Amino acid sequence: MENTARVKSEEMVGRIDGRLMKNKVIKGIFLAATVFTSIILIVLLYRIISQGAPYLSWDFFQNFASRRPEQAGIKAAVIGTLWMMSVVIPTAAILGVGTAIYLEEYAKKNALTRWIQMNISNLAGVPSVVFGLLGLTIFVRVFGFGNSILAAGFTMALLVLPVVIVAAQEAIRAVPKELKEASFGLGATKWQTIYRVVLPYAIPGIATGSILAFSRAIGETAPLIVVGIPTFVAFLPSGYLDSFTALPMQIYNWTSRPQIEFHNLAAAGIIILLGVLILMNSIAVWIRNRYQAR
Amino acid sequence: MKTTKNELSPVQQLLEKKYNSGFLNRSEKIIPAILFFMAAISVLTTLGIVLTLIFETITFFGDVSIVEFFTAKEWYPFSGTDPVYGIWPLVLGTLKITLIASLFSIPIGLAVALYLSEYASTRTRKIMKPILEVLAGVPTIVYGFFALTFITPVLRDIFPSLEMFNAISPGIVVGIMIIPTIVSLSEDALSSVPEPVRHGSLAMGATKWETASKVIFPAALSGILASIVLGVSRAIGETMIVSIAAGSTPSAALDLTSSLQTMTSYIVQVTTGDAGFGTTIYYSIYSVGFTLFVFTLLMNVLAQFISKRFREEY
Numbered sequence: 001m002e003n004t005a006r007v008k009s010e011e012m013v014g015r016i017d018g019r020l021m022k023n024k025v026i027k028g029i030f031l032a033a034t035v036f037t038s039i040i041l042i043v044l045l046y047r048i049i050s051q052g053a054p055y056l057s058w059d060f061f062q063n064f065a066s067r068r069p070e071q072a073g074i075k076a077a078v079i080g081t082l083w084m085m086s087v088v089i090p091t092a093a094i095l096g097v098g099t100a101i102y103l104e105e106y107a108k109k110n111a112l113t114r115w116i117q118m119n120i121s122n123l124a125g126v127p128s129v130v131f132g133l134l135g136l137t138i139f140v141r142v143f144g145f146g147n148s149i150l151a152a153g154f155t156m157a158l159l160v161l162p163v164v165i166v167a168a169q170e171a172i173r174a175v176p177k178e179l180k181e182a183s184f185g186l187g188a189t190k191w192q193t194i195y196r197v198v199l200p201y202a203i204p205g206i207a208t209g210s211i212l213a214f215s216r217a218i219g220e221t222a223p224l225i226v227v228g229i230p231t232f233v234a235f236l237p238s239g240y241l242d243s244f245t246a247l248p249m250q251i252y253n254w255t256s257r258p259q260i261e262f263h264n265l266a267a268a269g270i271i272i273l274l275g276v277l278i279l280m281n282s283i284a285v286w287i288r289n290r291y292q293a294r
Numbered sequence: 295m296k297t298t299k300n301e302l303s304p305v306q307q308l309l310e311k312k313y314n315s316g317f318l319n320r321s322e323k324i325i326p327a328i329l330f331f332m333a334a335i336s337v338l339t340t341l342g343i344v345l346t347l348i349f350e351t352i353t354f355f356g357d358v359s360i361v362e363f364f365t366a367k368e369w370y371p372f373s374g375t376d377p378v379y380g381i382w383p384l385v386l387g388t389l390k391i392t393l394i395a396s397l398f399s400i401p402i403g404l405a406v407a408l409y410l411s412e413y414a415s416t417r418t419r420k421i422m423k424p425i426l427e428v429l430a431g432v433p434t435i436v437y438g439f440f441a442l443t444f445i446t447p448v449l450r451d452i453f454p455s456l457e458m459f460n461a462i463s464p465g466i467v468v469g470i471m472i473i474p475t476i477v478s479l480s481e482d483a484l485s486s487v488p489e490p491v492r493h494g495s496l497a498m499g500a501t502k503w504e505t506a507s508k509v510i511f512p513a514a515l516s517g518i519l520a521s522i523v524l525g526v527s528r529a530i531g532e533t534m535i536v537s538i539a540a541g542s543t544p545s546a547a548l549d550l551t552s553s554l555q556t557m558t559s560y561i562v563q564v565t566t567g568d569a570g571f572g573t574t575i576y577y578s579i580y581s582v583g584f585t586l587f588v589f590t591l592l593m594n595v596l597a598q599f600i601s602k603r604f605r606e607e608y
Binding site: 019125 | 321322325328329330332333335336337339340342343346350401402405406409410413414418422426427428429431432434435436438439440442443473477501503504527530531532538558562565566571579580583587591594595598
């Protein structure tokens with residue numbers, strides 16, 4: 001009995017090297033996967049910058065789309081994206097924050113509320129191309145907006161709405177209960193409390209989440225294609241019912257042409273798109289860090 | 295002390311007056327109604343999506359037999375004289391891309407998640423988190439460009455028989471796109487296993503790998519499975535990468551090296567060209583969209599079911 005126990009413990013001592021070795025090898029494999037993931041990002045950025053940077057010039061910003069690559073520019077797309085975002089941001093922000101306030105502050109914990117909540121999380125999983133089909137039917141045809149800024153803007157606003165709602169809900173939920181109770185204790189009404197206490201406290205959190213949602217709207221292509229936004233536009237829009245093109249649409253157009261020069265233009269367009277997204281993300285991170293200390 | 299209605303204290307009188315004064319009173323009642331209306335918009339959106347897809351699909355089935363849709367093995371809508379609408383080639387295309395994306399992203403994603411939660415130092419984690427966030431934030435049009443202009447040529451150098459448009463390159467890039475989803479959700483699940491569980495296992499003499507594989511991984515399994523299902527759901531719905539790099543040939547062949555079409559890229563193909571409103575081709579995008587919607591909805595419901603049903607409570 002004693003003997004077998006000793007043998008076993010000796011066996012165990014003998015095996016420990018193998019077990020530790022296995023641990024080391026697997027750790028190495030996992031580390032390799034992690035490094036590989038980072039390398040993918042570096043290669044992607046390097047490729048795009050080396051291909052597109054030579055094409056970035058003042059003319060590139062100033063020119064409209066052209067059939068001749070050396071004359072093609074991105075002006076209509078940049079301005080078009082700005083127009084579209086001027087629809088997306090207010091629509092999604094107002095609806096998103098309003099919904100979040102309702103769900104967090106007013107809604108009773110009943111089946112209806114749970115259903116709305118489930119509905120929002122399912123909406124977040126619907127492919128963007130399907131939102132495009134919704135926009136094509138409702139905004140382009142039923143409301144008669146045509147392939148306009150308004151139709152595209154509303155479609156995009158609905159697409160990012162679930163993200164804004166969830167971010168705003170989390171920010172509102174994080175407001176300390178004591179603050180609200182103090183406000184009620186001083187005789188403030190419910191809406192006064194929400195408007196003057198809850199929202200000011202939650203705004204940085206709402207802003208961080210919303211900016212990330214809006215940056216998704218800037219980069220989305222599929223809903224714009226389905227809504228019927230043209231890719232070749234040589235004029236600037238002058239109203240919300242005008243036709244327009246957007247950054248990702250212009251990039252898509254250049255990418256789908258066979259000539260290498262157009263691919264280089266696409267890379268230059270991507271640099272601008274990624275630049276805008278990185279800027280927005282930095283603002284979001286800055287807001288998060290600035291107000292997190294509280 | 296008893297106060298009747300007529301003998302309110304000064305403060306109560308003030309409050310009473312305030313509550314009954316028109317504006318405040320009214321806004322307290324109107325605002326919840328406005329907010330409820332806003333919350334209803336997202337419900338209306340879902341309703342709008344479902345009804346749009348159903349009604350336009352019904353119109354489509356007025357022109358095309360539903361039996362043909364499910365049983366025909368060909369999808370030739372643009373054949374002027376004899377169009378065939380069998381959804382199978384498009385579903386197969388989507389499955390090919392999803393399969394390759396899963397084979398690529400699940401092992402890498404889980405390896406990264408396990409490394410970050412079980413092995414990595416705080417510093418490594420601080421470096422990797424933003425990298426993953428950037429990868430998650432890269433627009434799919436950029437990934438599509440990357441697939442077409444980089445991954446495809448590289449693969450064609452290695453396998454010369456690979457066509458310009460194929461399933462492998464966009465499949466891999468869709469996989470790259472969903473790695474951040476799998477990593478961040480799996481890592482959340484792994485990190486939420488309480489530290490004492492980890493310490494208990496290590497104190498019993500288990501190595502880190504034994505702890506991770508036999509204790510932590512099983513405990514976090516529900517979250518990990520849910521992350522995979524969500525990743526797969528995103529791969530099914532991914533549009534731009536496949537539109538750019540997979541081609542536009544609906545194919546019922548199992549071959550991965552030649553051009554194919556997915557459900558999403560068919561919708562893009564039709565809407566890029568000018569399919570006239572009211573034609574059968576126009577309505578066909580809704581039937582394809584509906585099929586796609588059902589696929590992703592099932593995956594999302596499955597993910598919610600897994601994370602609720604198999605959650606380990608601590």
